[in-house]
Amino acid sequence: MDSIKERVDARGVSGYIAAAAAHQDAMDRLRKLAERLEEEHGAVTDDEQQAARDRIAAIDGWHDEQPSSSDEAA
Template identity: 70%
Template sequence: MATKKVTITIPEDLLDSIKGRVDARGVSAYIAEAAAHKDAMDRLRELSDRLEDEYGPVSEADYQAALDRIAAIDAWHGEAQTDPASAA
């Protein structure tokens, strides 16, 4: 992937915090990863907004069903982590 050098301004305490977790060359990668995550979340929000415009808002029942499914997957994953035989 092509890269381009840019200049950014961030709060000094934030930069110090980042530098405390990565080496000097890792700051750019850290910030690039954060920007990529923000871009992905913005794009997901745009998709969600378009789907809501087209199909209407998600009902409370559907929202709860999705949360229940996520909880079930998390539980299964937790069991698989502690007992690999249960993942089969």
């Protein structure tokens, strides 16, 4: 409990715990969705996972190439 108290901000311990519970709820619902999708469509293959990682990397690369708001102000 002391480690939590050291990390919390103005929202306090109860706010920290509420946020953690909301996060866990979201992860539980996401896990259920993934399980349902796997039942309906089968497991994601290694090739599909790699294709998704490649697409994310391409999007990240595109995003990194975009001018920032500080670049536009100059």
